[in-house]
Amino acid sequence: MPKTDRVIEEITDYVLEKEITSAEAYTTAGHVLLDTLGCGILALRYPECTKLLGPIVPGTTVPNGSKVPGTSYVLDPVRAAFNIGCMIRWLDYNDTWLAAEWGHPSDNLGGILAAADYVSRVRLSEGKEPLTVRDVLEMMIKAHEIQGVLALENSLNRVGLDHVLFVKVATTAVAAKLLGGGREEIKNALSNAWIDNAALRTYRHSPNTGSRKSWAAGDATSRGVHLALMSLKGEMGYPTALSAPGWGFQDVLFNKKEIKLARPLDAYVMENVLFKVSYPAEFHAQTAAESAVILHPQVKNRIDEIDRVVIRTHESAIRIIDKKGPLHNPADRDHCLQYITAIGLLFGDITAQHYEAETANDPRIDKLRDKMEVTENKTYTEDYLKPDKRSISNAVQVHFKDGTSTEMVECEFPLGHRFRREEAVPKLLEKFSDNLKTHFPDKQHKHIYERCTSYETLQTMRVNEFVDMFCM
Numbered sequence: 001m002p003k004t005d006r007v008i009e010e011i012t013d014y015v016l017e018k019e020i021t022s023a024e025a026y027t028t029a030g031h032v033l034l035d036t037l038g039c040g041i042l043a044l045r046y047p048e049c050t051k052l053l054g055p056i057v058p059g060t061t062v063p064n065g066s067k068v069p070g071t072s073y074v075l076d077p078v079r080a081a082f083n084i085g086c087m088i089r090w091l092d093y094n095d096t097w098l099a100a101e102w103g104h105p106s107d108n109l110g111g112i113l114a115a116a117d118y119v120s121r122v123r124l125s126e127g128k129e130p131l132t133v134r135d136v137l138e139m140m141i142k143a144h145e146i147q148g149v150l151a152l153e154n155s156l157n158r159v160g161l162d163h164v165l166f167v168k169v170a171t172t173a174v175a176a177k178l179l180g181g182g183r184e185e186i187k188n189a190l191s192n193a194w195i196d197n198a199a200l201r202t203y204r205h206s207p208n209t210g211s212r213k214s215w216a217a218g219d220a221t222s223r224g225v226h227l228a229l230m231s232l233k234g235e236m237g238y239p240t241a242l243s244a245p246g247w248g249f250q251d252v253l254f255n256k257k258e259i260k261l262a263r264p265l266d267a268y269v270m271e272n273v274l275f276k277v278s279y280p281a282e283f284h285a286q287t288a289a290e291s292a293v294i295l296h297p298q299v300k301n302r303i304d305e306i307d308r309v310v311i312r313t314h315e316s317a318i319r320i321i322d323k324k325g326p327l328h329n330p331a332d333r334d335h336c337l338q339y340i341t342a343i344g345l346l347f348g349d350i351t352a353q354h355y356e357a358e359t360a361n362d363p364r365i366d367k368l369r370d371k372m373e374v375t376e377n378k379t380y381t382e383d384y385l386k387p388d389k390r391s392i393s394n395a396v397q398v399h400f401k402d403g404t405s406t407e408m409v410e411c412e413f414p415l416g417h418r419f420r421r422e423e424a425v426p427k428l429l430e431k432f433s434d435n436l437k438t439h440f441p442d443k444q445h446k447h448i449y450e451r452c453t454s455y456e457t458l459q460t461m462r463v464n465e466f467v468d469m470f471c472m
Contacts, residue, residue: 004187004239007259008194011146012186014265015173020141025267027455028421029137032095032144034452035275035428036106037470038435039094040087041070042352045438049090052215053083064121066114069470070439077118081171081225085110085218091352092214092334095416096274096283097144098316098384098392101151103163105273107217108143111171111225112136113467115178120463131178133466134459139174141270146170148269152262157201157319159255164220165198171224181232188237189227194249195241196223206323209332272390275416277424277431279350284317285340287411288394292344294409295398299345303364305400309372310408311341312395314380322374330355341396342368383412392417429453444469 020026043049054073066080067073068087075083088094088110095106113136120130147170156163172193176186199220203212231237242249242259250258279289288311299306313322323336333339333355342365343354353359380393395410413419415427432452436445448469451457458466 002239004191005242007242007261008187008190008239010261010265011169011173011190012183014145015142015177015186016183018142018265020138020267022141022267022271025141025270026134026137026459028270028273029140029144030455030458031275031425031428032106032140032270032273033109033133033137033458034432036088036094036109037069038432039091040084041439041470042093042435043087043090044070046090046352048211049086049214052086055079064118064125066117066121067467067471069113069467070472072472075114077114078222078226078229080114080117081111082215082218082222083110084113085221086215087218089217090214091280092282093276093280093352096276097148097151097269098274098283098390099148099151100153100155101157101163101166102283102316102320103147103151103166104217105144105147105167105170105269106140107164107167108147108171108174108221108224109140110218111175111221112139112143112178113463114222115175115225115228116463117467119178119180124464131463132459133461133463135178136463136466137459139178141267142265143170143174144269144273145265145267146173148273149261149263149265150259153260154254156198159253160200161253162199162201162204162216164216167217168196168198168220168224168227169193171221172227173224175225176228176231179228179232181228184237185228185231187239188235189231191237191239191241192227192230192235193224195238196227198253203331204320204335206325206332209327209335210329211331213331213335272418274392274414274418275424275428277415277427279340280334280352280355281340281350282321282335282337283414284314284321284392285337285394286414286416287392288313288317288337288341288396289344289350290411290414291394291396291409292341293348293350295396295406296345296348298406299398300348302400303346303368305402306368306371306398307401308399309341309345309368310397310399311337311372311374312377312380312408312410313337313374314384314393315376316381316384317394318374318376324369327360333360336369337374338369338372339365341372345396345398390417
């Protein structure tokens with residue numbers, strides 16, 4: 001057999017052998033866990049999400065199955081991973097990673113939590129000790145790192161592929177470990193993840209923007225669990241899945257470029273991950289949203305007097321979310337820089353409801369969008385890519401018909417940035433609490449919040465008991 005591709009070997013070594021020593025990474029992972037589940041609970045308010053949940057065949061029962069938070073479903077771990085992943089991503093409100101490729105590393109929690117819950121319940125049935133939440137946090141850190149470091153220099157979007165491929169790869173690696181796999185099983189599963197092909201970005205861009213972008217990560221993380229389970233049954237792998245001349249991923253789908261790990265795998269991504277604290281909006285627009293909300297008091301009574309709105313931004317924002325013309329659905333609207341900015345200026349806040357038809361039909365929104373000028377600030381683009389800065393800058397200024405204007409409100413780092421972590425954490429916990437309140441009775445909400453916000457209690461909790469708290 002040929003020698004295994006280096007990237008597959010390095011990811012396998014990392015998952016099996018690397019000890020995570022960063023206290024900051026574990027603390028941040030705890031916040032990511034709560035925030036991500038909270039986003040999933042909030043999504044249960046939306047029928048377009050909940051219609052996709054549950055077993056494929058109604059009435060299916062699974063011994064020692066994985067439970068789906070916020071529901072009464074008990075499913076096989078593959079289907080549970082899809083359910084949890086779909087909920088997590090539905091409102092575009094969980095964490096973000098921005099680099100040459102973009103993505104949401106907490107999407108991997110769908111597969112991680114489903115696999116960990118399943119393993120724990122099987123172990124209990126055999127009289128063995130279940131996994132703890134600390135084990136989940138470790139796998140979250142490692143999945144974040146795999147997806148995020150792959151994203152640093154490997155741009156899937158440049159070749160039309162969707163970032164959820166990196167979710168599938170990361171989930172596959174850590175799920176194989178959680179399920180009891182060793183070196184060969186993890187390598188075999190990873191190779192299958194790479195040759196499994198990748199979703200196109202079709203559903204993220206006009207004229208086809210649609211709801212698949214809300215369940216694509218659920219699909220990817222569940223596929224990772226599926227491939228991991230297959231490897232544990234002895235399914236073979238493909239050592240040069242990436243590099244095989246003519247037939248490997250690199251030659252077929254990546255313009256013959258080499259897939260690279262830009263830095264040693266440790267805990268860098270979890271330490272630097274971006275939270276969506278204030279607004280459920282595509283992350284490249286978060287600072288534009290903050291700027292627009294700041295300007296709201298100055299413009300709310302002068303909407304009809306606005307001549308133009310100038311938005312200065314970075315190249316990635318222009319490429320992903322600079323949209324003109326009709327927006328057809330919530331998935332289209334929450335990925336439009338101009339729409340998000342208009343909502344902030346008009347309402348002084350941005351919520352998931354603002355993407356629904358009731359708000360979108362307000363004629364003032366499209367009138368404002370038509371008056372917006374989006375230009376690139378080269379410095380913003382450069383700072384976006386600096387490893388020691390990773391800013392996501394936007395600036396907004398409103399000009400009126402009488403020749404006056406507001407100040408140019410610039411926001412360099414969104415509230416969820418590592419540089420603003422101390423300021424963000426209380427608001428992140430408030431967000432978690434608010435999301436729980438949308439679904440759970442007061443007693444259950446208080447019980448979950450009190451146990452989860454004590455870090456020592458959280459990390460030592462059995463996984464099955466942790467999941468049970470969130471179930472109906």
